[in-house]
Amino acid sequence: MEIKEIMETAGFPYETTLRRFSNNEALLKKFLCKFVDDTTFCELTKGIEEKDYDKILMQAHTLKGVGANLGFDKLSQECAGIVTAVREKRYEEISPYFEQAKKEYETVLYSSDTGVKEEVSSMTADEKLHRGKPRILIVDDLELNRAILCELFCKEYEVLEAENGQEAIDVLEEQSDSIQVVLLDIVMPILDGFGVLDKMSQKGWIGRIPVIMITVETSDGVMQKGYEMGATDIISKPFNPNIIRQRIHNIIEQYTYKQKLERLVEEQTEILRRQSKKLRENSAQMIDTLSAVIEFKNTESVQHIYNIRTLTKILLKEFSRRHRQYALNEEKIESISEAAAMHDIGKIAIPDQILNKPGRLTKEEFEIMKTHTLKGCEILEKLATVQSLAYYDYCYDICRYHHERWDGNGYPDGLKENEIPIWAQAVSIVDVYDALTSKRVYKDAYSSQKAIQMIKDGECGVFNPLMLDCFLKVVYKFEEGIRRESEENNLTDEDSGIIVPDMESHQDNEYELSTRTLRLLELERQKYRILSELSGEILFEYNIKSDKLIFSDQYQVLTGRDAGFENFWRGSAKEQLILKEDIPRLYEKIKEISEDKPDCRLEMQIDLEEKGYEWYEVYLYPIWDTGFERVCIGYMGKLINIQKQKKRNLQLQKAADSDPLTGILNRQAMQKKVSHLLRTRQIHAGAIGFIDLDNFKTVNDSYGHMFGDEVLKRVAVVLRSILRETDYIGRIGGDEFIVFFREISTREALERKLEQMCESLRQNVDGWHVSVSIGASRYPEDGDTYDVLLHKADQALYMSKRMGKNGFQIYDEACGNKPFRSLLSGMDEYDERLEQMVQALK
Incomplete structure (x- = not known):
């Protein structure tokens, strides 16, 4: 029968296809190669045109299914991306997916054409017999037990054996991707069953490879421990052969479906993530455009939009940290910050002569100006695309209520205290601050200190005491936050809002800055080395993120060993250096370090030269990242050998006693x-x-x-x-x-x-x-x-x-x-x- 006829007959229920090829992976790969050649997959890369999209869709869909069944996950994922892009008419995304799919296909084609053929020809008769069968690993120290289980499963499975836990781990290290289930005894030499579960958990195999424990131990404690450590099932000896065979078959089937489901979920999640990102980008662009129009009409800097967004985010992060009852997570804060840019959208409906009046507004003009809050809500109600977004409510509340005040003396509704949405309260205070510190047609910019004092004195209305307290805590971060936001968006501070980046001068400055920085760093490095040598002390630096400890050159001179220790704290390196009993004391001392108490000193026994433990005085100082949130990113310190001093003190103490x-x-x-x-x-x-x-x-x-x-x-x-x-x-x-x-x-x-x-x-x-x-x-x-x-x-x-x-x-x-x-x-x-x-x- 022709291959195309087999495909048409199967309709691509791929399990049927696999069975028809007797689970012969080599033959299926040849089939894949033949099918792709027939549909001229490679030729399409010469020039993708709209007329080719239907052909691409059919081919990508076919390869997606075949790839998934043959275990070519990357090929299957890239083809899934092509299918989605074509169906949703996102044609600009087809080419990148297509190039990746082509690369993956060529990898498959190469292995199909030569590697598999050579592999099959070199197989023994026993290997050919087991080829295509699912693999199981039997772990038991008694050969008789292994032989019995092997007899039960050898016809349906390729059986691997291990006589102790460590041997099982070695087998899994080499073949974990192909083993579908592990049958595990508990009591074994070298490494018992629980030890195997622990190692499998550390290496991430638990959850991917089912483990069935077969044991004479049937106590509740043993069974509970087994399940808690990740065993899928526990079967007690003696067992019924037919029952155990069916239970293992069911477990393998469940895990196979689970893995297919996980792959499908990953594909769909990636598709949804891309769609969501695109939607958010479009929405943000629309909001920025509307806001820019308003600010341009108001002759204010476009920077104001970004200021409000950035300052709102900084303030709400601090507020959420202090007041968790408001349930402001990162996603909500991000949405609120984006919505904050819409706060003055209603000003587009205010006459220019009022909006841009350089002097004080009359009572009648101010009443008209106050209507911008309600006008903004009317505009939002007419924007259908915004109404469909999750943060529409934030946009509406901020637009309407950002001029309300805690004591009820705001507008338009005279709300007070917690009647005002918390996000509107946040925007109101940062809006006032940015207005005070920015130049307007009717006033010059106030200093940050002056603006803060005016807000504290209630000159701009009364604010929520909790929100005001958080504002005063983080206001020093505002200028840094605005500067970063400006750099990321390449904004100017010109009133026109026109952005004309000077790339040539920017590149020159960057080169000059880089050269200067490198020179200064080199000078500091030389000072650091000289001070270390002069003092005779060993200096060190520890990076929390990389978990790396680096000693100064003095350490290498003294010991002749490499000055760097990878995985120092999370690995076993600390036990190589520090006396085991001293590690908890060091940990407690580090926990005590804070901004108020930044230094740490203690005496510990350290084996620095691999000659036995000696007493050292350890000085430790934190390194702080002074970004938006002040966090400790590492430590610097020094070691002073006090072994002789300790010995002398001990002798003096003994003499005194x-x-x-x-x-x-x-x-x-x-x-x-x-x-x-x-x-x-x-x-x-x-x-x-x-x-x-x-x-x-x-x-x-x-x-x-x-x-x-x-x-x-x-x-x-x-x-x-x-x-x-x-x-x-x-x-x-x-x-x-x-x-x-x-x-x-x-x-x-x-x-x-x-x-x-x-x-x-x-x-x-x-x-x-x-x-x-x-x-x-x-x-x-x-x-x-x-x-x-x-x-x-x-x-x-x-x-x-x-x-x-x-x-x-x-x-x-x-x-x-x-x-x-x-x-x-x-x-x-x-x-x-x-x-x-x-x-x-x-």
Whole structure:
């Protein structure tokens, strides 16, 4: 049967065509090539004439369908554009579409004529058998499970296999465009099923490739997690072969239709977008033309039209940001701004002698002038094309109400407060401002500052306080906004409104400006480099949009590494440089940066030279884009290595906290550490032990102070050996030591620990028998501050001494009720706060 007869018989229901060619893509491509040659597609590009449009329409429609079914999406889309352009008689758009379609066709033709033929000839018998079949990927770590599923689907599908999640991702990386469904197990080595779903989501495959999870796990939690992560369906084992086959067939069919539908929606959306753009452009041109006629008649600058439009947009953006209840989104603001250009359209009906009178209007003349609001509405009602637009209501309201005032003293209807549409309120205030700051036949231009003061003082009527507040907030942006609008539209400020751009002088200025700018930038770059080298500091710059961190040349000199880091914050580069624990602190500091607090300083550990983390002082300053909205676009800063300083400070701090004789904590450090621990509630239970050597005075008297010092050192060594690293040990003066036990919750445990200490400290040092007495108090039972606990441990120690020494006593009521004399050394008297507390306890 001839190819044309096949087409006519099929009527281009392309599924039928595909089936008739046994899903042989190579044969269909040859068919496409033959059909196009018959209709002389390529020859039409030599000269498109109106007589060719019908032929083009038929051919483009045919290629659109064939291209879609063969997977040539670009060819199909370009042909769809041709079809639309011909049907809507937008002939000027045909040529661009035609050129693109021709390029896509030639690509298809080339691959059809040679590439496919070579591809088919080189195929194995198995590849030819599977050619044209939809592909499925089976992912399971057990080969038996894969074999069972393969048996189920091998006749209808080309089956690919993976024995773990990572292998599945590798297959998808290469063949994601051709895989129509993934059958996925959950429990697998290397990367489990949920990990595969996560990776697929990151790469944008979820939603395009359906995933069916097949698992023995049937709990609600597992199923909910699977669906939340993007699984299309979850089938539990054991399964019915016929049911699973049909479910997978249905899912593939649904996704195929979904993708076709999405392509169709994209085509129609693009068509509608182009039509909408054309309509808006035509409408804007019509509005600008009408407005220009009015302004020309009024001998005012054409610039006024653009000023009102621009200022309205700036003001409403600020108003919508502050007052979201008005629901002014970007689309509405754009429409209102365009409609604002129509505010004075009614002036076309005002007599010239009144409109352009250089002096003050009489009462009668002013009454006539006031009618321009109503005349404008009458004109709008007669413009059918405007009435069909979405912003007709905005045009009407602005035209009628832009001279109304908040207190009801405006015209024409005397509306007040929120009876006046919010868009008309916005136009009224910017209209007054632009009128004040522009030259008119009846007055000179006022300065911006003078105009603002007049508006604030109510000389031009009363405005909505909310709108006025926003106006005062953004009025400084008006001149910049007007300048940008003027540049974009190439406007002059001549009263005639005639635009005659001087291209030659413009090009010269641009060249001079460019040369000058480059020279200045080069000078700044040199200064930046010299300052960096002189200071020895590493400077850096971070761009938020590109997510790129760039260091100064000093970094490259120091490390020999590339000075740029791509994907610094959103990628993994930050973890390569910054200690993981410091990243949240940096993030919090950056969040605190504002216009009021523009600088940021913190200390962080950074691995700059790949030699391990070192301490750096980081200074960070924001870079602001000072356009219409002041936004942070990046940061600049510097790094100062403070590793040596940190190490030295640590050594100094350790020396300041240490007892010079024994090396353990001194009294001040002991008090500070324990007080902080108790104040911040870092522990649930604890105890203080107050240790005093028995008869130590005789040691110094009999053996001398040097021998006594050796005894004290021996005591410190023993205490270190029997206590935990989390406990604190300190010497608070003379022969007195303090220990603080963390998380010792019972009295019995404390008794065992004190008994161990007494036993360990009973030693014979060169003929002198060492023994100690210990008093202890418990936290929180006996107190919740260091001073109180130490005082009660002192009372318990006094009781221990009275009971014969060489033992311990834990504080109880008996200790508190008996007379007591502190055993603290005279050199370590309690401070004033402790004395006051002692008196209070007595």
